[in-house]
Every structure is written in structure tokens, then in C-alpha cells.
Amino acid sequence: MKELRCADVGFECSEVIQGEDEQEILRKVAEHAREIHGIMEIDEETGQKVRSQIQDV
Numbered sequence: 647m648k649e650l651r652c653a654d655v656g657f658e659c660s661e662v663i664q665g666e667d668e669q670e671i672l673r674k675v676a677e678h679a680r681e682i683h684g685i686m687e688i689d690e691e692t693g694q695k696v697r698s699q700i701q702d703v
């Protein structure tokens with residue numbers, strides 16, 4: 647399993663997103679960002695930040 651803390655990407659948010667692999671995390675992050683943070687599309691910089699903060703659990 648892998649996980650990503652939304653706070654590690656720079657949001658004031660306690661959400662922890664878990665997934666089987668990086669792709670699943672990225673998909674869930676996109677959904678979470680849209681629903682909770684009102685971000686319609688994750689830009690290149692944020693996408694890189696997300697990938698660099700994904701932890702193995």
C-alpha cells in the first residue's frame with residue numbers, strides 16, 4: 647500500500663489518501679482536490695509534489 651497526506655502537498659487538510667499504487671493515489675488525489683479543495687485540474691508542479699510525497703506503508 648501507498649499513502650499520501652494531503653498536508654504534505656501543502657494544504658491545510660488532514661486527509662490521508664491510500665491506494666495500491668501511484669496511479670490509484672493520483673486518481674484519488676484528483677478527485678479529492680476537486681471535491682474538497684475546488685481544484686479542477688492538478689497542474690504539473692502539484693502533480694510532481696504529489697508523486698514525491700507518496701509514502702510506502
Ligand SMILES: [Zn+2]
Pocket residue numbers: 652653657659660661678682683
Ligand atoms: Zn485535502
